Amino acid sequence: MEVLVICFYVLFACSVIVAGREHDSAGKEDTGNKMNTKKEREAVYDRHTKVQDVINDPAFGSYGRLIFPVDIQIDNSLELEDVEEILPWYSEVNPDKTVEIANYMKNQAARDEQIFYDIYTDEEKAADPEKEETGLFFFRGDPGEKFAVLNAGGGFMYVAGMQDSFPHALELSKKGYNAFALIYRPGAQTACEDLSKAIAFISDHAEELQVDPDDYFLWGGSAGARMAAWVGTYGTSAFGEKEYPAPTAVIMQYTGLSEITGEEPPTYACVGTSDGIASYQTMSTRINRIKANGTNAEIEIFKGLSHGFGLGEGTAAEGWLDHAVEFWENNMG
Template identity: 65%
Template sequence: MMEEGGDGKMKEETFSLNSKISDVIRDEAFSGFGRLLFPVDLALSPVMTLKDLGKALLWYSYIRPERTVSLVNELKSRALAGERVFYDIYSPAEKAADPRKKDTGLFFFRGKPQGKTAILSAGGGFVYVGAMHDSFPHAQELAKRGYNAFAIIYRVGAREACEDLSRAIAFIHDHAGELQVDIRDYSLWGGSAGARMAAWVGTYGTGAFGERPYPQPAAVIMEYTGLSDVTGKEPPTYNCVGTTDGIAWYGTMKRRIEGIRANGTDADIEIFPGLPHGFGLGEGTVAEGWLERAVRFWQRQMKD
């Protein structure tokens, strides 16, 4: 919505903590994709506010409603300024053949023109996509640093999710000129189930999930997932996790990083005392600042 200011010009009406999620979804700035800002696989009350969204995001901790408000306001501002903030990754024909593909796509937090590219997958246990806490905030912060950050909304189900991530990688590679991004040395980021997606696609490649082969990412950045397998084909990998995580034990993650290093590949892990699962950016916790260190790890892998 827009309202007239005292100078007669139209000014943007921003969302607040008390804004209803349903009003955000219906906002004209998000026409055609507003529902995908929030988990479509969860039954959210039509009167739920942005302040209360965190109560619905199972398995997550340290959710900051103020960050949620800043995200929807930034995306709206970008859209009203003429930026395209959402891209479909499947054609109308593909969506007609598989209606679940209607609930997929990429939210784009634009950084610098021709800046490097990060692709982020939120977690949610392959039950829902918790982007508002587990990928949008990271994308927002990466864009502030000049990186072009894409947050994927995918179909739940491990295989389908990896297919959607592979399609996103293909889409960005094939449209890099139009998007004005540098896809060389791109990185894959993910938390929980999203971290598994990043690891699986990063290791096995897009060709294993229905797309033609595209270059392997320069780095995989993973938060709190208990993946244990090491094949010897892993990209350079950064992990972070808390010691009180009851879903992804830090010991499993530490052993995997050691296994990747043993194969001669750069890998690093940060283990945060007392943190549970799903801390996101870790704002206000001992993990705060991990994203900056992950960026430095990614930069270390860049060749172009």
């Protein structure tokens, strides 16, 4: 089953993935003057804003290119309301949420709030130029509160942050938690290396970032869920970093991962019954095996939903994020 899924990813991706990756200069934040008036804080983007206008907005400096997938060709005429066209395999993409996220980022940047962080040094990026296309988007919660790292899917071909990590991060920040959405290098191994590096970066800069490094959790959808599960189970040292504490919980959406080691952290999962990529039976079996090992685990299965439903607003899955947060909180030390 997993081999067939991977083949599907590759065949589908051939029609949308641009050969090679553009290596612009590193995404360090350019900040301008503070803008605090009510007018300047109002929404500047709407459904008909061009995606390229967001990417090239001076407020985002050189990291604007990472807001949308760098491995997908984006037509100059594409508008925010049609972002689903550049998010293969995803469903239930909410244009209003896309606009909300873009405006949130714009307003934060306009207030001189740093919303993007490099995880690799200039020297590391010079040695491996593909690391130019990585980093963390920070959705701030309450100072000193706990944090989550969110990993979007995309079949290890691209990073679908606008559907699979940014919305979740924004909602977590509204609850007071600090949330980091990871932009990683496609490829299972490199993605896990980037996630491990992100955990190291946040942990080592916890005081500067004003986050509580204890009881963090890893979140992911589709390929991103595999990343969360692998790093959560095998640890950061398995992917080139020193050993950092394991996450308190792993939150997984729609992925057909079946392997079990017995070392899994507490795990919450959710999936739809009409998912043609990640079988709900496979996910349910994995959760039951984790529970059989004596580890807390839960799954929610939503009738009729397909792959990549994100927050699931207006669907049978609406409210699942609250359940996932409650699961995380119940497993804190």
